[in-house]
Every structure is written in C-alpha cells, then in structure tokens.
Amino acid sequence: MTTQIQQQPERVRPEPIKAVPVRHPGRWVTAVVVVVLSAMFVHLLLTNKHFEWSFIFSDSGQGQPGVMFLRPVLDGLVGTIELTITSMLIGVALGVVIAIMRLSPNRILAGAAWVYTWVFRAIPRLVLAILFGNLGILWARIGFGLPFGKQIGALFGMHDFSGQIFSIKASELLTGFVAGMLALGLSEAAYMAEIVRAGIQSIDVGQSEAASALGLSRGQVLRRIVLPQAMRVIVPPTGNETIAMVKDTSLVAYVPVGRELFFQLSAVGTRTFQVLPVLVGACLWYLILCSVLMIGQYFVERHFGRGYGTGGRARRRLRDLSVESSGRIVLTDGNGKEPAL
Amino acid sequence: MTGAVDSDIRDDTGTARPEMVRAENVHKSFGHLDVLKGIDLVVGTGEVSVVIGPSGSGKSTFLRCVNHLEKINSGRIFVDGDLIGYRQHGDKLHELREKEVAAQRRSIGMVFQRFNLFPHMTALANVMEAPCRVKRQSKAQARERAVALLERVGLSDKVSNYPGQLSGGQQQRVAIARALAMEPKLMLFDEPTSALDPELVGEVLDVMKDLARDGMTMIVVTHEIGFAREVGDSLIFMDGGVVVESGAPREVLADPKHDRTKAFLAKVL
Numbered sequence: 376m377t378t379q380i381q382q383q384p385e386r387v388r389p390e391p392i393k394a395v396p397v398r399h400p401g402r403w404v405t406a407v408v409v410v411v412l413s414a415m416f417v418h419l420l421l422t423n424k425h426f427e428w429s430f431i432f433s434d435s436g437q438g439q440p441g442v443m444f445l446r447p448v449l450d451g452l453v454g455t456i457e458l459t460i461t462s463m464l465i466g467v468a469l470g471v472v473i474a475i476m477r478l479s480p481n482r483i484l485a486g487a488a489w490v491y492t493w494v495f496r497a498i499p500r501l502v503l504a505i506l507f508g509n510l511g512i513l514w515a516r517i518g519f520g521l522p523f524g525k526q527i528g529a530l531f532g533m534h535d536f537s538g539q540i541f542s543i544k545a546s547e548l549l550t551g552f553v554a555g556m557l558a559l560g561l562s563e564a565a566y567m568a569e570i571v572r573a574g575i576q577s578i579d580v581g582q583s584e585a586a587s588a589l590g591l592s593r594g595q596v597l598r599r600i601v602l603p604q605a606m607r608v609i610v611p612p613t614g615n616e617t618i619a620m621v622k623d624t625s626l627v628a629y630v631p632v633g634r635e636l637f638f639q640l641s642a643v644g645t646r647t648f649q650v651l652p653v654l655v656g657a658c659l660w661y662l663i664l665c666s667v668l669m670i671g672q673y674f675v676e677r678h679f680g681r682g683y684g685t686g687g688r689a690r691r692r693l694r695d696l697s698v699e700s701s702g703r704i705v706l707t708d709g710n711g712k713e714p715a716l
Numbered sequence: 717m718t719g720a721v722d723s724d725i726r727d728d729t730g731t732a733r734p735e736m737v738r739a740e741n742v743h744k745s746f747g748h749l750d751v752l753k754g755i756d757l758v759v760g761t762g763e764v765s766v767v768i769g770p771s772g773s774g775k776s777t778f779l780r781c782v783n784h785l786e787k788i789n790s791g792r793i794f795v796d797g798d799l800i801g802y803r804q805h806g807d808k809l810h811e812l813r814e815k816e817v818a819a820q821r822r823s824i825g826m827v828f829q830r831f832n833l834f835p836h837m838t839a840l841a842n843v844m845e846a847p848c849r850v851k852r853q854s855k856a857q858a859r860e861r862a863v864a865l866l867e868r869v870g871l872s873d874k875v876s877n878y879p880g881q882l883s884g885g886q887q888q889r890v891a892i893a894r895a896l897a898m899e900p901k902l903m904l905f906d907e908p909t910s911a912l913d914p915e916l917v918g919e920v921l922d923v924m925k926d927l928a929r930d931g932m933t934m935i936v937v938t939h940e941i942g943f944a945r946e947v948g949d950s951l952i953f954m955d956g957g958v959v960v961e962s963g964a965p966r967e968v969l970a971d972p973k974h975d976r977t978k979a980f981l982a983k984v985l
C-alpha cells in the first residue's frame with residue numbers, strides 16, 4: 376500500500392522559537408570582579424598625590440606647561456616619531472630585498488642573506504646602538520670603493536692608490552641620529568626579512584605559475600601577484616614590529632642621541648626630582664603613539680584583505696573602536712552605535 | 717590527425733594542416749624518477765587533442781613542459797615552429813633568457829585544475845592583468861576586451877566579483893577568459909573540471925566546446941570521455957611516461973588495441 380503525502384498548497388509557518396537562554400553566572404561574577412578591580416585601580420591613580428597629575432598635564436612649575444608638553448619633550452616626541460618612521464622604512468625596504476635574496480636560486484645571494492639575518496638577529500639592539508655610535512673610532516673615514524684597495528695598490532707599487540670611489544668623514548655621516556637610525560633599521564631588516572620570507576612562502580606556487588604562464592616576468596609576478604597576497608601575512612607582524620620600534624627608539628639615548636622622547640622626559644625627571652610623574656607621562660605618550668599605529672594597521676589590513684571575505688579578521692581586531700571625524704576615538708557596539716552605558 | 721611524429725597531418729578533405737605542436741622524444745625526470753620517457757606527439761592547428769591516462773602517468777608534467785614551466789631533460793618541443801625554452805646554434809642548444817621564455821608563453825594559454833585565479837583581484841582585473849602588464853595595452857582597451865571575454869564565458873554579471881565570491885565553475889570560466897585575453901595560439905587544459913562539483917562540469921565543458929568550434933588548438937587532459945568523443949580530433953592514452961595508444965577518439969574508445977588502454981578504459985567508462 377502506498378501512502379500519499381498530501382502537499383498543502385501553503386504550509387503554515389510554525390511559531391518562532393522562544394527558548395529560555397542559557398544563563399552564564401560565571402561571566403557575571405567575572406565582570407563584577409573586573410569592574411571592582413578597575414575601580415580600585417582608578418581610585419589608586421586619582422587619590423595618591425604622588426602621581427602629581429597637574430605636574431604631568433598642566434603645570435610643571437615656573438609657569439611652564441605640564442611635563443608632557445614641555446618644548447624639549449615635544450621635540451623629543453617628534454624625534455622618536457622620525458626615528459620610528461625612518462628606521463622602519465629602512466627595515467621594510469631592506470627586509471624585502473633580503474627576503475628575496477634568501478629565496479633566490481643563487482646560492483651566494485641566499486647565503487649572504489642568511490648571514491645578514493644571523494648577525495643582526497644575534498646582536499642586541501642596545502649593543503648595536505652603542506656600536507654604531509662609536510664606529511668613528513674604528514674608521515675615521517667611511518668610503519665606498521674596492522675592497523683591499525690600498526693593499527692591491529701596494530702590490531703594484533702604487534702607494535697613493537686607494538681604490539676609493541668616494542669617502543666622507545665618519546663623524547659627519549654618523550651623527551647621532553643617523554647612527555641610531557642605521558642601528559635600528561639594519562637590525563629591523565633582519566626581522567622583517569624573516570617576516571617577508573614567511574609571507575612569500577605562504578603563497579601557493581600555483582599563483583606564480585599561473586602568472587608566468589600568462590607571460591608575466593619574474594619581477595612582475597613578485598610585484599603584482601605574490602607580494603600583494605603575501606601582505607596579508609606580512610602586515611600584522613609588521614604592525615607588531617612598528618610598535619616595538621616605537622619603544623626601542625629609547626635605546627638611541629646610548630648612541631647618544633638626545634632628541635628622543637624618553638631621554639628628554641628622564642632629563643626633566645632628574646632635574647626636578649619628580650621621577651614618577653615623568654614615568655607616567657612617558658607611559659601616556661607611548662600609549663598614544665601605539666593607539667595611532669593600531670588604527671593605521673587596521674586600515675592597512677583592510678586594504679590588503681580585499682577579496683578575502685571583506686577583511687573580517689582585521690575588523691574583529693578593532694571590533695569596538697571607531698574614530699569620529701573630530702579624531703575622538705569612541706567605543707561602539709557592533710552596529711556602529713555608541714552603547715547605552 | 718594527431719599521432720606519431722612521422723604520420724601526416726591531414727584534415728577531413730585530406731589536405732595537410734600546418735602543425736601547432738610537435739613533441740619529439742621528450743624525456744623528463746625529477747631526480748631519479750623518470751616521469752616522461754620519450755613522448756612523441758603532433759597536434760595540428762585547430763585540432764583538439766584529448767590526453768587520458770592513469771594518475772601519475774605524466775600528463776600534467778607533459779603539459780607543463782609544453783610552456784616550459786618544467787625544463788625537459790632531452791628531446792624537443794616546438795610550438796608553431798618555435799623551439800620551446802632553447803635556441804639552437806648549429807648543434808648547440810642555448811637556454812632562452814627569462815624574457816624570451818615569457819614571450820613564448822604569451823601565445824600559450826594554460827588552465828589549471830585548481831583555477832589559480834588571483835584572489836586579490838576582481839574577475840575583471842584577473843582578465844585584464846596580462847594584457848595590461850605584458851602586452852602594454854591601455855586600461856580602456858584591455859577592459860573592453862576583458863568584458864567581452866567574460867561575456868563570452870557567460871559571466872557578464874560577475875565582472876566585479878572577487879574569485880572567493882564565485883562558484884568553482886564560474887572561477888574556472890574566469891580562468892579560461894584570463895588565458896584567452898592573451899589571444900593564444902594554443903590552449904592547454906590540465907583537468908579543468910576535476911575540482912568541480914558534477915553539476916558545474918557542464919558549464920565549463922560548454923565553454924571549451926565553444927572554443928573548439930571556433931578553431932582553437934587545444935590539448936586537454938581530462939577524464940571526461942564524453943568530451944573526448946564529442947569534440948576531440950584525437951585521443952592520446954598515456955601510461956608510465958609514454959604514449960601507449962593514440963588515434964581518433966571513437967576508434968580508440970570503441971576498439972582499444974593495447975591491454976593497458978583496455979584496462980584503463982574499463983575503469984573509467
């Protein structure tokens with residue numbers, strides 16, 4: 376016997392489900408604990424007069440503005456920003472070159488890249504900074520020319536032959552800022568090289584095969600196809616590196632370079648014996664710099680996330696942070712509205 | 717018809733057709749593994765050669781040798797009379813420069829099993845990339861042509877979609893349009909439908925049949941026997957790095973001469 380299922384012309388839609396949601400008492404307890412701890416922390420900050428908030432923000436004595444906004448401190452801030460930008464530019468540009476060398480079929484290029492990475496990752500940045508500050512002791516002049524030029528000249532009896540194409544005084548080239556920039560940038564290049572290499576290697580070989588099958592040259596394949604895709608892998612750790620670099624610029628005080636945020640702030644601290652407020656001021660400046668970089672990173676990630684599910688990963692990173700046109704950073708819920716507090 | 721090197725290529729009326737691809741005794745090994753052990757093959761202009769064979773028999777490797785994605789160890793491959801990958805001076809071979817290899821590849825389109833579209837570019841940008849960068853066409857010119865090609869493969873409504881937003885069949889059709897944008901003389905297809913859901917295979921095969929009808933010379937590695945029977949001018953059965961049997965598809969399919977061909981066809985038919 377066969378049963379016929381009667382298809383109703385219009386099926387009645389069942390009632391929407393109204394279920395009692397699962398309760399999460401643990402989350403509530405945790406939230407309360409966090410709120411209480413935060414309140415205690417704020418209390419600590421506001422009531423302990425050793426923080427000297429007015430000294431930090433508004434009045435550092437003798438009619439001067441707060442310590443965060445003193446002329447030399449602001450000058451140091453600009454120096455820190457300049458150092459971060461220039462050393463990261465050197466790091467990224469050189470890093471890409473070294474990564475490409477490392478992946479080259481030419482053994483000598485690959486080997487040289489390996490040695491570079493090995494050396495500059497091994498030496499602490501602090502040591503590099505001091506070393507670059509003192510290179511003038513090693514060589515009075517820095518030049519570009521034949522290796523062993525003088526020795527070769529002597530071999531042929533030409534004692535005035537040096538093989539130098541050009542040279543300048545070391546103390547002129549390696550002024551504090553340049554020495555610090557080179558120490559940080561060259562060291563950064565070693566780390567960036569590894570990041571870029573990992574990024575390039577994460578791209579399916581099918582991509583470069585498809586591109587070269589279309590007749591693109593090796594350079595075009597790299598520039599147009601491989602690197603833009605690798606950027607998705609490269610950008611997040613590069614953001615990390617940049618933020619780390621902001622903080623590492625404080626090492627150039629040992630070159631010595633004076634035009635740098637932390638050096639200037641600690642100088643004020645030593646002079647006025649207000650050590651703690653000065654440290655808090657430094658923390659605040661570094662926090663601000665870091666926040667700006669995180670926002671920048673969000674937009675860069677979104678750009679290189681094209682074609683990959685609308686960059687959801689980057690968006691989640693800064694999920695609840697948005698910037699008003701006035702530059703104010705506001706907390707929003709997922710729909711871009713300010714949550715009712 | 718396609719076949720051994722020495723046989724004439726004649727079309728239906730019996731007049732000789734110029735040959736597009738000629739492979740002579742092609743050998744290729746990876747380390748100690750001999751993958752191609754002497755492939756001889758001729759494909760006439762406007763012909764569709766379908767290559768079948770068990771996994772690992774060297775079908776993909778042979779296609780990749782034809783546009784020099786792999787360097788062959790011995791033998792010769794000519795496409796439209798040009799020796800692929802080398803220049804001959806007397807009896808000495810010189811490797812071509814990267815630029816010259818790229819120039820040879822321009823006239824050979826290739827379609828891959830896994831599409832290999834550029835995921836960071838829209839369908840339109842995928843098709844425009846090579847004409848803009850390699851042929852130095854103007855943006856407007858390349859765009860016009862790319863739109864026409866996407867229309868031809870039935871995707872005029874998907875021009876601004878990224879590959880990740882397209883179905884497998886649609887991606888493969890974009891890949892075909894991308895290869896056609898360089899106006900190749902020869903198209904190589906490496907199992908273009910085997911990564912697709914069964915209901916999407918037809919739309920890609922239709923595009924390929926359309927191309928065949930328009931007189932494109934094609935070498936197609938596929939397991940779609942129906943396609944071979946319908947549009948193939950010749951069927952080549954490869955096994956163990958050699959061409960075991962070749963001939964008109966209907967003849968080979970209906971009456972295979974070699975035991976290995978028989979065994980393979982028994983499995984796939």
Ligand SMILES: Nc1ncnc2c1ncn2[C@@H]1O[C@H](COP(=O)(O)OP(=O)(O)OP(=O)(O)O)[C@@H](O)[C@H]1O
Pocket residue numbers: 746749751769770771772773774775776777778
């Ligand atoms: N780059 C490579 N390095 C080493 N071995 C390889 C390489 N490419 C292919 N091979 C080997 O060559 C043989 C033939 O491979 P090929 O991909 O040409 O087979 P195929 O006939 O296309 O098989 P399938 O139908 O599975 O695609 C296989 O044994 C494979 O492992």
Ligand SMILES: [Mg+2]
Pocket residue numbers: 775776777906907
């Ligand atoms: Mg294959």
